[in-house]
Amino acid sequence: MEPLELVPGRYIGEGQPCFVIAEIGQNHQGDMELAKTLRQAKECGADCVKLQMSSLPHKFNKQALSRPYNSEHAWGETYGDHKKHLEFSRDQLHELQEYATQHDIPLTASAMDIPSLYVLHELNVPFIKVGSGDIHNLPLLRTAAACSKPLVVSTGMSDIAWVSQVYEELTIQDPPTPLVFLQCTSAYPSPPEQTHLRVLDTYAQMFPHAHIGYSGHELGIHVTIAAVARGARVVERHLTLNRTWKGSDHSCSLEPHDLRELIKAIRSVEAALGSPLKAFQPSEEACFMKLGKTLVAARPIRAGQMLEEDDLVAKVAEPRGIPAQRLGSLVGGYLNRDVEQDESIMEADVL
Incomplete structure (x- = not known):
């Protein structure tokens, strides 16, 4: 399979370094200044930073938005108030995009619904991310594929039969959609025994028109390093400034020093993988x-x-x-x- 240019000038594929996505998600707590910590991702060696974008009325129904939200992670009395606190507008996302450009790191976002997808397409993000929550949302996936951008899809909360169906949907046209499938276990944190890195081998065999990667929610960095050794061409990990902050993603996120160590270890593993030809060194x-x-x-x-x-x-x-x-x-x-x-x-x- 030909290498894929995921962001300008940066390819993934055979012989290319593993592409590292620093997922800020909503760890910014709804604070633009905290979101600008994305510059630390660049300093750590990440290739890209990623946020999340939702149009709340299109992602949730009225009952979901109006239900009381009594979680320790809540930013409002109802779930809608909580989510509204964490959402950035189109203009705020554009401001962060420009800020990322100034710090020489590409920025993209997960599209959680079709209106958000259109905003990201208008902002000309380098690739579209579809999270595991939308792996079953075929209209969103088809619309994202029609944007003629690389599509990165996390495959948590699904089985191989469904992932195969999604693959057929996204590669039926000629040429196929530039596609990356990320093995993912949607638990926060995810237990190592339910991570199943051998799925990377299955994906590589079954999906010849997709590049294969890993989106991790485990504690620590060793499982992600193993995913790279197993063949992941893209890895994604959440980034936070403090794992003890309020928010369900912080506990399984990496702090900047962790991300730096992860990327250093990934580059070391890539160097160690070397050539399949045994030779005197x-x-x-x-x-x-x-x-x-x-x-x-x-x-x-x-x-x-x-x-x-x-x-x-x-x-x-x-x-x-x-x-x-x-x-x-x-x-x-x-x-x-x-x-x-x-x-x-x-x-x-x-x-």
């Missing part, structure tokens, strides 16, 4: 010179005597002679001089 030279075995005489050998395997033994020896792996090529051959027991066999000794 330059860094091994010193160890080989110290511990690499040489063929030496297991007993005295006379010139012209046909060599048998028992005549030779591998040892760390001085001077270094013929390497141990060439034992088979010497058996049946001859030496051109007498060699004493425990003496190195040198290239010049072989007829």
